[in-house]
Amino acid sequence: xxxxxxxxxxxxxxxxxxxxxxxxxxxxxxxxxxxxxxxxxxxxxxxxxxxxxxxxxxxxxxxxxxxxxxxxxxxxxxxxxxxxxxxxxxxxxxxxxxxxxxxxxxxxxxxxxxxxxxxxxxxxxxxxxxxxxxxxxxxxxxxxxxxxxxxxxxxxxxxxxxxxxxxxxxxxxxxxxxxxxxxxxxxxxxxxxxxxxxxxxxxxxxxxxxxxxxxxxxxxxxxxxxxxxxxxxxxxxxxxxxxxxxxxxxxxxxxxxxxxxxxxxxxxxxxxxxxxxxxxxxxxxxxxxxxxxxxxxxxxxxxxxxxxxxxxxxxxxxxxxxxxxxxxxxxxxxxxxxxxxxxxxxxxxxx
Numbered sequence: 195x196x197x198x199x200x201x202x203x204x205x206x207x208x209x210x211x212x213x214x215x216x217x218x219x220x221x222x223x224x225x226x227x228x229x230x231x232x233x234x235x236x237x238x239x240x241x242x243x244x245x246x247x248x249x250x251x252x253x254x255x256x257x258x259x260x261x262x263x264x265x266x267x268x269x270x271x272x273x274x275x276x277x278x279x280x281x282x283x284x285x286x287x288x289x290x291x292x293x294x295x296x297x298x299x300x301x302x303x304x305x306x307x308x309x310x311x312x313x314x315x316x317x318x319x320x321x322x323x324x325x326x327x328x329x330x331x332x333x334x335x336x337x338x339x340x341x342x343x344x345x346x347x348x349x350x351x352x353x354x355x356x357x358x359x360x361x362x363x364x365x366x367x368x369x370x371x372x373x374x375x376x377x378x379x380x381x382x383x384x385x386x387x388x389x390x391x392x393x394x395x396x397x398x399x400x401x402x403x404x405x406x407x408x409x410x411x412x413x414x415x416x417x418x419x420x421x422x423x424x425x426x427x428x429x430x431x432x433x434x435x436x437x438x439x440x441x442x443x444x445x446x447x448x449x450x451x452x453x454x455x456x457x458x459x460x461x462x463x464x465x466x467x468x469x470x471x472x473x474x475x476x477x478x479x480x481x482x483x484x485x486x487x488x489x490x491x492x493x494x495x496x497x498x499x500x501x502x503x504x505x506x507x508x509x510x511x512x513x514x515x516x517x518x519x520x521x522x523x524x525x526x527x528x529x530x531x532x533x534x535x536x537x538x539x540x541x542x543x544x545x
Contacts, residue, residue: 206249215243227293266294266508267315267323267344269308271301271351275424275452276480277497278326281350284501285324292509294321301328303423305335312339322508326350329392333357345511349504350497351394359511361504361522363495365398366405368526372447372475372493373406375528380537381445381473385418387432387457388449396421399449399477424449429456430463433472437464444537445473451480454490458533473534479527489531496524 208226212219217240225232225240226249232240266289272278286296297318299311308328315323322345325336333356340346340358348360369386376384386403389396404414420435422428429448433456436442448454454476458468468474469488476483476492483490503522510517 206244206247208249211240211244211247211249215240262321262512263319264294265297265318265320266505267297267299267312267318267320267325269299269301269312269315269323269325271303271308271326271328273298273300275450276482277450277452277478277495278350280480280497281326281501284498285349285505288502288505289508292505294509303328305329305331309335312336316342316344320344321512322347324349324504324508327353327393329390343515345508345515347504347507347511349500354394357519359507359520359522361500361507362524363497363500363526364523365395365495365526366402368477368493368495369399369402369447370406370409371402371526371528372477373403374409375475375491375530376445376447376473376534377406377410377412379445379473379534381443382412382537383418383441383443383445384412385420385436385443385446386449387420387429387436387446388422388424388453390421390423396449403447418443422449422453424453426452426456426459429453429458430460431456433457433460434464437466445475445534447475448477451476451478451483451490451492454492454533455482455486458486458488458490468533469535471538473537475534479529483529484531486533488533491531491534492529494527494529496526500524 208219208222212222221232222240225237226244228237268282268285270278270282289296297315299315301308301311305328316339323339324347326349331353333353336346336356336358346358348358350362352360352362373384389399391397407414420432422432448457454474457474461468461472466472476490477495478497479492479494483492507520
């Protein structure tokens, strides 16, 4: 008696599975992809037999038949910052639900490294690439990818003159909201820490800071703006510089939550407490913000939401390559916690 669970000789193919089950190859293919057009009993029978036989889909052959690989490349400039880990999770979750596989490339804020990462992704013939451009990227840096017929979607950051879909947060409005919150608490000397001109988020958040001040009739003071990458160590350095001014500010908006975390540590080292002696507002609303003591007031950029939107834009662009370029810009939200309060007298810290 033959053991029905024994593997077939040689490589198990879609055709051999179909022959064994007495079904068409189209039905077996749909069942393996969990298509709702196949009856559940048939779908389960096909999937159980495929598992028992050790069937592995031939993606290369499928790509030749459909002109698609079901691979989506994701190019990020950073995966250390929890904000981008959360973004990647949202993108991968949405694409996985659509039957897509994600390949990741990391640019690490280096245009040359980004080019190598995107070229490597392109070798796998992805149907689309979702990219958060590194600092100082230009439209030409993404044009070579688009020239291969790959759909390109920008996420979080954008190259403004590049003709590609984009999903992200309204950075200008978000930073303006942060400034408005501090002004409503009574602050008038407000600094900005972090961010720089090389990225769209830096430019827009600085513009939002200036807009918030202008709306309240407050002057823009260059000495209260400290540009830097958005890392914890830069936040700590920045708060030290601000406290050393002859007239320190009483509050600051931060380019991102990591900058704010560094500033909280700098305040603690100076014997000060965020929210009581100096107010801080972050930007992003990563999961860690609610766990700090004091909890961090921040701008919720809705990372998961626009990650899902970026995935939707990629899927739509694959299906309709000639559709009009679309920008999805989500309204951010202010999340108030204990790191902001009424102004207190801030003592100058010696250099």
